[in-house]
Amino acid sequence: MTAKLIDGKAIAAAKRLNMKTRVSQLRSEGLLPGLAVVLVGENPASKSYVKGKIRDCEEVGIHSELIRLPESVSEKELLDKISLLNQRDEIHGILVQLPLPKQISEEKVIQAISPEKDVDGFHPVNLGRMMTNQDCFVPCTPAGIMEMLKAINVSVTGKHAVIVGRSHIVGKPASQLFLNHSATVTICHSKTNPLSNYTKQADILVVAVGHSDLIHAEDIKPGAVVIDVGMNRNSEGKLVGDVAFDEVCQKAGFITPVPGGVGPMTRVMLLENTLKAAEKIVKERACDGE
Numbered sequence: 050m051t052a053k054l055i056d057g058k059a060i061a062a063a064k065r066l067n068m069k070t071r072v073s074q075l076r077s078e079g080l081l082p083g084l085a086v087v088l089v090g091e092n093p094a095s096k097s098y099v100k101g102k103i104r105d106c107e108e109v110g111i112h113s114e115l116i117r118l119p120e121s122v123s124e125k126e127l128l129d130k131i132s133l134l135n136q137r138d139e140i141h142g143i144l145v146q147l148p149l150p151k152q153i154s155e156e157k158v159i160q161a162i163s164p165e166k167d168v169d170g171f172h173p174v175n176l177g178r179m180m181t182n183q184d185c186f187v188p189c190t191p192a193g194i195m196e197m198l199k200a201i202n203v204s205v206t207g208k209h210a211v212i213v214g215r216s217h218i219v220g221k222p223a224s225q226l227f228l229n230h231s232a233t234v235t236i237c238h239s240k241t242n243p244l245s246n247y248t249k250q251a252d253i254l255v256v257a258v259g260h261s262d263l264i265h266a267e268d269i270k271p272g273a274v275v276i277d278v279g280m281n282r283n284s285e286g287k288l289v290g291d292v293a294f295d296e297v298c299q300k301a302g303f304i305t306p307v308p309g310g311v312g313p314m315t316r317v318m319l320l321e322n323t324l325k326a327a328e329k330i331v332k333e334r335a336c337d338g339e
């Protein structure tokens with residue numbers, strides 16, 4: 050069998066097209082959705098991701114502001130900046146690009162963002178709301194994975210989803226999201242032994258570790274849906290995932306490429322969350338009878 054490719058890039062592009070209509074609708078109601086992106090320091094990867102996010106906003110008509118701070122910025126200065134953004138009505142979403150320099154506590158920074166503007170979905174309030182199946186901002190990568198599955202008509206209900214990786218931004222929230230969608234969920238991590246005992250049982254396998262060639266053909270169930278969240282550079286400097294793509298391709302039912310899979314979906318879900326934040330304001334206005 051040869052797996053069908055899940056074209057995250059194309060799915061994301063189609064979603065952006067739809068979003069233009071939602072932006073027009075918001076604008077006709079007198080609201081321009083706005084996203085603030087805070088970039089601290091000069092990390093080239095962070096700069097390039099942030100540039101991509103700004104470009105995405107431009108494409109769909111979301112107002113974006115890039116706030117750049119020096120590597121040496123103090124925690125207090127960053128927290129003050131966030132507090133100003135929290136207060137501004139034209140800003141509906143706030144994203145502070147991670148990682149942050151050592152002198153700054155990421156935990157404190159995330160908690161300083163108003164949960165209503167936390168379009169990354171990293172604030173404990175949003176994570177807690179997700180855990181109790183309430184309306185919330187879902188972190189962009191897990192949300193993007195769900196959107197991909199929807200786009201290829203794969204139902205999650207009753208499936209065995211195996212998540213490899215337990216990070217706060219991907220593995221853990223992805224596990225919770227699959228559980229909320231009534232999957233049977235197994236979470237694997239660096240102490241899971243042997244890993245392949247679990248991955249072989251997956252109907253849907255999500256790999257978010259950051260080690261290339263972690264998953265081989267022998268580690269998966271024939272026909273499985275394989276979602277590769279990994280982003281690694283190989284010896285030739287090329288971007289590769291955590292899954293040995295060429296061989297797993299021969300056995301999986303569906304597989305995401307790297308690049309062009311999860312990454313573009315992560316980006317588009319940031320726009321989705323920003324629109325959701327803005328649409329909520331319009332709805333609240335309507336309820337207030339303004």
Ligand SMILES: Nc1nc(=O)c2c([nH]1)NC[C@@H]1CN(c3ccc(C(=O)N[C@@H](CCC(=O)O)C(=O)O)cc3)C=[N+]21
Binds near residue numbers: 098148307312315
């Ligand atoms: N507050 C915060 N929120 C984030 O969402 C966040 C973050 N910090 N810090 C860094 C990570 C990483 N991340 C990526 C998103 C899309 C691609 C992406 O679009 N990748 C392309 C390839 C890009 C390339 O070629 O380098 C692809 O997979 O096709 C990559 C990486 C978001 N992150």
